[in-house]
Amino acid sequence: MDLQQAYQAALQQDATIRAARAAADVGDERVEQAKAMRYPNVAFSAARNRNDLSNTQRNVLGRSVTVDENYTSHNATLTLRQPVYRKSLSVGLEQAHQMRAEVGAQLDRELQSLGVRVTDAYLQLLLAQDQLALARAQKNTTTTQLDAARKLLVAGSGTRTDIDEAQARLDMAVAQELEIRQQLDYARRQLETLVNQPVETLSPLDEAKFAAWTPEQRSVQDWLALAEDSSPEIRQQKARLDVARLEIEKARTGHLPTLDAVAQWTRSGSENVTTPSSSYTNRVIGLQLNMPLFAGGYVNSTVRQAVAEQVQARELLEAARRDLSLRIHTEFRGVSEGRLRILALEQAARSATQLVVSSRRSFEGGARTLVDILNAEQQKELALRDLARARYTYLVSCVRLQALAGGDRDGSIAAVNALLKAP
CATH class of the missing domain: 1.20.1600.10 (Outer membrane efflux proteins (OEP))
Incomplete structure (x- = not known):
């Protein structure tokens, strides 16, 4: 060697x-x-829940009436976030x-x-x-x-x-x-x-x-x-x-401050307790500004x-x-x-x-x-x-x-x- x-x-x-x-x-x-x-951040979340709803309200005679209802709710959200500043x-x-x-x-x-x-x-x-x-x-x-x-x-x-x-x-x-x-x-x-x-x-x-x-x-x-x-x-x-x-x-x-561009699509069903049978589709696009004010030093x-x-x-x-x-x-x-x-x-x-x-x-x-x-x-x-x-x-x-x-x-x-x- x-x-x-x-x-x-x-x-x-x-x-x-x-x-x-x-x-x-x-x-x-x-x-x-x-x-x-x-780079852009893409996230997807979904949930499915079993709900037990007890709804109590007064009828036309002024008496309290309770209605129990069991139903399934669900939601799905897709979010795109792009840092701008x-x-x-x-x-x-x-x-x-x-x-x-x-x-x-x-x-x-x-x-x-x-x-x-x-x-x-x-x-x-x-x-x-x-x-x-x-x-x-x-x-x-x-x-x-x-x-x-x-x-x-x-x-x-x-x-x-x-x-x-x-x-x-x-x-x-x-x-x-x-x-x-x-x-x-x-x-x-x-x-x-x-x-x-x-x-x-x-x-x-x-x-x-x-x-x-x-x-x-x-x-x-x-x-x-x-x-x-x-x-x-x-x-x-x-x-x-x-x-x-x-x-x-x-x-x-x-x-x-920080500034992000956000685009979001949400699909939900039976998530409103007043109208459990309703469903929604929500589409959002816009800017999100965060301004720090005080962090304790x-x-x-x-x-x-x-x-x-x-x-x-x-x-x-x-x-x-x-x-x-x-x-x-x-x-x-x-x-x-x-x-x-x-x-x-x-x-x-x-x-x-x-x-x-x-x-x-x-x-x-x-x-x-x-x-x-x-x-x-x-x-x-x-x-x-x-x-x-x-x-x-x-x-x-x-x-x-x-x-x-x-x-x-x-x-x-x-x-x-x-x-x-x-x-």
């Missing part, structure tokens, strides 16, 4: 992405519902579009985050594999040095101290190998959780391709400008601010609430800008200075390797001890480990910087994937 395959699998399997896509579908339906409120509906439609933009930005944010998470998990697994290989090599080297120290002691030219030193280093190497194995298992399960499938073999980093690769060069101000226009986090907060602004306008419509309260929510959204947007600026500066430094650190660590690794060679030759000449060789081997391992970590951190910083600024996430994943060895 290479990085591109892992990313494509995570796009289909990651639960967070599926939830964000469902939220986007919710936003689409919210827009359709807001549109439907402006409802300010809240037009505001609600615009608000629904902004809410859809908000969840769309949230989906983009999760997709950018997924690219970073997959890249980080993939490279963390490669780092754990490299560290395990280094730990095993260190253990094998220490084992060899321990055997050599024992032979020298038997031959009469070694010391017990050399054996104890080599044994202590070997015990530490075994403990470190066990710890790295745990890290490797955790890194593997982390990647498997994202792609929702077993991960056996990964494509490793091609050091030759990495040495010749240069990421996209921009100044920090260019990255900040790109983030202001394209960052999903900023777009999400801007959409929330627009929703809050429209909520104020929507709340203020509580003071405004409810509308004013909702307006004040919406204003407070707008202030909250504005401040959250400003906080998001500041936090994003800080993170972009951090990742920019990680990218701009990461290459220099890698070059320095490559030189340190070469020097440590040369130190091991020199220490061995000096030991053969009697100028160095076995402890000097062990120290040189340990220094070499630390240099190689730090170099591997610096390379993977550098690549993650490149992907994270693109994600923070809202850059091409597929392009950044493909760029890192191109640095891996072909299967």
Whole structure:
């Protein structure tokens, strides 16, 4: 599995992405519902009732006479209502579009985050594999040095101290190998959780391709400008601010009248208690005006609430800008200075390797001890480990910087994937 395959699998399997896509579908339906409120509404109602009527009245002689009558009544009504003027509906439609933009930005944010998470998990697994290989090599080297120290002691030219030193280093190497194995298992399960499938073999980093690769060069101000226009986090907060602004306008419509066009057809039978056997057909067409007069201060309260929510959204947007600026500066430094650190660590690794060679030759000449060789081997391992970590951190910083600024996430994943060895 290479990085591109892992990313494509995570796009289909990651639960967070599926939830964000469902939220986007919710936003689409919210827009359709807001549109439907402006369309004609047709309703039909019908009823059929059994009536028991007792009618008491005086006759010509002034005596009360009661007549009991049982009969069935029925009615059917068809109503067509078309909103003519409802300010809240037009505001609600615009608000629904902004809410859809908000969840769309949230989906983009999760997709950018997924690219970073997959890249980080993939490279963390490669780092754990490299560290395990280094730990095993260190253990094998220490084992060899321990055997050599024992032979020298038997031959009469070694010391017990050399054996104890080599044994202590070997015990530490075994403990470190066990710890790295745990890290490797955790890194593997982390990647498997994202792609929702077993991960056996990964494509490793091609050091030759990495040495010749240069990421996209921009100044920090260019990255900040790109983030202001394209960052999903900023777009999400801007959409929330627009929703809050429209909520104020929507709340203020509580003071405004509404006007509907109404057409109604009603057919009823035996619903008049004075003449139960009569039937009626009523056809109505006209305009219906509703004018709010007093609601106990409810509308004013909702307006004040919406204003407070707008202030909250504005401040959250400003906080998001500041936090994003800080993170972009951090990742920019990680990218701009990461290459220099890698070059320095490559030189340190070469020097440590040369130190091991020199220490061995000096030991053969009697100028160095076995402890000097062990120290040189340990220094070499630390240099190689730090170099591997610096390379993977550098690549993650490149992907994270693109994600923070809202850059091409597929392009950044493909760029890192191109640095891996072909299967």
